[in-house]
Amino acid sequence: MSVSEFSLINEFFTDTATFGLTPVIGIGDDCAILDIPSDQQLAVSTDTLVDGVHFLSDSDPCYLGHKVLAVNLSDLAAMGATPAWATLSITLPEMDAPWLRSFSQSFFALAKSHALRLIGGDTTRGPLSITLTVMGLLPKNKRLSRSTAQLGDGIYLSGNVGNAGVGLQKAKMGFSDIADHDLACYLKPTPRVALGQLLLERATSCIDVSDGLSADLSHVLRASGVGATIEQQLLPLTESVRQQMVLLDDPLWPCSTGDDYELCFTLPAGAAPPSADELQGLSISKIGVIEQNLGLRVSLPNGDIWPLDKGYDHFNE
DSSP: OOOOHHHHHHHHHHOOOSSSOSSSBBHHHHHHOOOOOTTEEEEEEEEEEEBBBTTOOOHHHHHHHHHHHHHHHHHHHHHHEEEEEEEEEESSOOOHHHHHHHHHHHHHHHHHTTOOOEEEEEEEESOOOOOOOEEEEEEETOOOOOOOOOTTOEEEEESSSSHHHHHHHHHHHHTTOTTTTTHHHHOOOOOHHHHHHHHHHTTTTEEEEEOOOOHHHHHHHHTTHHHHHEEEGOOOOHHHHHHHHHHHOOOHHHHHHHOOOOOEEEEEETTTOOOHHHHHHHHHEEEEEEESEEEEEOTTTOOOOEEOOOOOOOOOO
């Protein structure tokens, strides 16, 4: 029996939860209608995830639903925004009720944890592709940005880098145990929304690490008209990432692999990062300093300094 687009939406994507900000009009009309508080601004981000490019074709939908939302929430985190609403457009090769049920359950589980409401979207038939637009709220005239790093600022990084890259390799080899830390980092990344909010009135610049630390930090440097040197020995690396560096004979590999969704941010010289109590178990590492000499460099333990600018590029891979 065929299933209509509207019955698909009603069964899997019409959220009846009461959490988050209620739209004036949500799912079920030609447009959603939103009221924005007069003392706030709207932050908007859109990402498209394509089968075989952004996720493996055999990805478990219970992780994919989480990741689709997590990577977008990470963009809001990088601006210091509080999540509010989202629209979801999904292209499906066929109607697969168990797949959709698993996908939507994991999507809404993460949405609920951030009080985010799904307010609309679209469904169509074709090769699997998922586009999500998220909207968050910011106090008027307060935001984090890529373009405001200052000379002498310290460069900081949340969590660890490289684990999602290791997790991707494990997923390609057929590993599926989500208890594995690397696989969890790749399949179920944690958007650092709370950290972004803590940094809103402290950081001079911020970006989320999606395409690799070197590529994303380079975006900050170019936008701010500055340069930087990071210390390779200060990078927060787990043992599995160190083993991958040895396997590849590449000490800079953790800087070029993507999908970490940590925050890289700058603080004024002498300023302290958020406290351990504020971070609630999340680690923060100082990895370098903003400099006048343009470009990004890495200082190795032996004293060598190498240029560093490689990261993921959709049109150069």
